[in-house]
Amino acid sequence: xxxxxxxxxxxxxxxxxxxxxxxxxxxxxxxxxxxxxxxxxxxxxxxxxxxxxxxxxxxxxxxxxxxxxxxxxxxxxxxxxxxxxxxxxxxxxxxxxxxxxxxxxxxxxxxxxxxxxxxxxxxxxxxxxxxxxxxxxxxxxxxxxxxxxxxxxxxxxxxxxxxxxxxxxxxxxxxxxxxxxxxxxxxxxxxxxxxxxxxxxxxxxxxxxxxxxxxxxxxxxxxxxxxxxxxxxxxxxxxxxxxxxxxxxxxxxxxxxxxxxxxxxxxxxxxxxxxxxxxxxxxxxxxxxxxxxxxxxxxxxxxxxxxxxxxxxxxxxxxxxxxxxxxxxxxxxxxxxxxxxxxxxxxxxxxxxxxxxxxxxxxxxxxxxxxxxxxxxxxxxxxxxxxxxxxxxxxxxxxxxxxxxxxxxxxxxxxxxxxxxxxxxxxxxxxxxxxxxxxxxxxxxxxxxxxxxxxxxxxxxxxxxxxxxxxxxxxxxxxxxxxxxxxxxxxxxxxxxxxxxxxxxxxxxxxxxxxxxxxxxxxx
Numbered sequence: 001x002x003x004x005x006x007x008x009x010x011x012x013x014x015x016x017x018x019x020x021x022x023x024x025x026x027x028x029x030x031x032x033x034x035x036x037x038x039x040x041x042x043x044x045x046x047x048x049x050x051x052x053x054x055x056x057x058x059x060x061x062x063x064x065x066x067x068x069x070x071x072x073x074x075x076x077x078x079x080x081x082x083x084x085x086x087x088x089x090x091x092x093x094x095x096x097x098x099x100x101x102x103x104x105x106x107x108x109x110x111x112x113x114x115x116x117x118x119x120x121x122x123x124x125x126x127x128x129x130x131x132x133x134x135x136x137x138x139x140x141x142x143x144x145x146x147x148x149x150x151x152x153x154x155x156x157x158x159x160x161x162x163x164x165x166x167x168x169x170x171x172x173x174x175x176x177x178x179x180x181x182x183x184x185x186x187x188x189x190x191x192x193x194x195x196x197x198x199x200x201x202x203x204x205x206x207x208x209x210x211x212x213x214x215x216x217x218x219x220x221x222x223x224x225x226x227x228x229x230x231x232x233x234x235x236x237x238x239x240x241x242x243x244x245x246x247x248x249x250x251x252x253x254x255x256x257x258x259x260x261x262x263x264x265x266x267x268x269x270x271x272x273x274x275x276x277x278x279x280x281x282x283x284x285x286x287x288x289x290x291x292x293x294x295x296x297x298x299x300x301x302x303x304x305x306x307x308x309x310x311x312x313x314x315x316x317x318x319x320x321x322x323x324x325x326x327x328x329x330x331x332x333x334x335x336x337x338x339x340x341x342x343x344x345x346x347x348x349x350x351x352x353x354x355x356x357x358x359x360x361x362x363x364x365x366x367x368x369x370x371x372x373x374x375x376x377x378x379x380x381x382x383x384x385x386x387x388x389x390x391x392x393x394x395x396x397x398x399x400x401x402x403x404x405x406x407x408x409x410x411x412x413x414x415x416x417x418x419x420x421x422x423x424x425x426x427x428x429x430x431x432x433x434x435x436x437x438x439x440x441x442x443x444x445x446x447x448x449x450x451x452x453x454x455x456x457x458x459x460x461x462x463x464x465x466x467x468x469x470x471x472x473x474x475x476x477x478x479x480x481x482x483x484x485x486x487x488x489x490x491x492x493x494x495x496x497x498x499x500x501x502x503x504x505x506x507x508x509x510x511x512x513x514x515x516x517x518x519x520x521x522x523x524x
Contacts, residue, residue, distance in 0.1 A: 322366050
């Protein structure tokens with residue numbers, strides 16, 4: 001009986017222990033449930049699951065208000081499981097969130113108590129990084145003018161390409177095909193916190209050209225205009241370059257730009273709408289040449305009005321001439337000079353000029369130490385580039401494309417005329433280097449007599465431009481010569497230049513003759 005009694009007593013002891021465990025578990029569950037239904041404290045300053053930008057943490061205070069004001073002295077605050085210093089107020093405890101890294105975090109207020117105590121927690125995410133956007137070099141346009149953009153947008157929730165939403169898979173990769181996009185496409189990656197990463201991507205949309213130069217006067221003269229139209233009809237060329245504003249500072253048609261009217265830059269000329277209509281009906285592309293900073297009309301008007309800062313000046317403050325004439329060169333750093341040229345360019349693009357080709361978009365040639373550019377910050381090169389970027393936006397907004405005529409030497413010596421070719425190429429559809437064989441010195445690019453060797457000098461100089469523009473979507477479309485200086489230039493020399501450019505990778509060209517007379521046989 002004694003053995004049995006001890007066994008029963010042991011048995012009942014086990015039952016008692018188990019029962020006590022069950023009671024404790026149930027009690028813990030009740031306490032836990034009570035904590036859920038009646039939280040230990042209310043929380044202000046951060047919501048469950050909230051997304052915080054990194055910059056918002058500098059003024060983000062989280063406050064815990066316990067149900068019992070006396071509990072304030074006992075309350076402990078933890079951030080990511082680690083105790084932190086908290087400020088005790090009247091009936092509440094507060095903590096300033098600071099120094100948190102990108103990612104998920106939590107803040108907890110804990111009270112000691114029966115069994116496990118009681119706590120309230122808020123989980124949140126800190127987002128202090130913008131999405132990482134990488135766009136590959138665009139594809140070349142296909143036969144329908146479509147361009148494909150590929151890339152990745154890491155840590156992004158939304159992607160816009162040229163204003164349209166693009167689906168993003170989990171790995172952030174994307175590929176989108178655009179139908180005849182503008183010269184610059186904006187790609188924007190955004191995350192939930194509102195961070196943006198924007199990249200402006202150059203797309204090569206210029207179709208190329210076989211063009212000849214015409215002045216405003218030449219267009220109004222049938223003896224000069226009609227032979228060019230015959231070249232179009234015979235398919236020897238496909239583009240006409242028609243002057244908008246030339247080296248004299250005169251605008252070639254009746255512009256509505258107020259500055260041009262005020263300074264007397266409009267004196268007759270051609271009917272722009274009629275000329276564009278006639279050329280477009282013949283299937284031609286029309287390039288509007290706009291001489292930018294060589295502008296004696298604007299320069300003289302500004303000087304007379306006391307706005308001397310609108311001109312490039314000598315060291316003594318007088319107007320710089322440099323053999324170009326008095327008041328010839330305006331200041332590329334001056335806002336009014338820039339605005340005037342951009343207004344003319346935008347107007348021309350709106351009228352229907354397919355391209356706007358800037359010329360004299362540079363400083364005067366010659367020693368920089370003898371020139372002053374009022375208001376310029378540093379070398380004028382940056383002001384030339386920023387002008388082109390600003391003009392490109394205005395032109396493209398009107399549906400046009402943009403090119404810049406540059407010195408042949410600028411590929412190797414950009415400082416001589418403030419033409420940074422790689423920088424300019426980021427903003428334009430094409431760069432038009434003036435690689436006239438007659439303008440090179442002996443020995444340039446290893447060519448003994450450049451004027452007598454048109455194929456070699458054009459091929460080598462164009463190859464150099466293509467090299468410094470590597471990675472750019474802009475095309476190289478050179479200016480070639482159909483005129484004679486020391487060496488007689490006939491159809492053979494013209495063909496040699498065209499062949500040299502093509503063999504260097506430039507299948508397009510603009511042909512220059514100041515008298516606007518061209519040798520059809522040289523054009524194939």
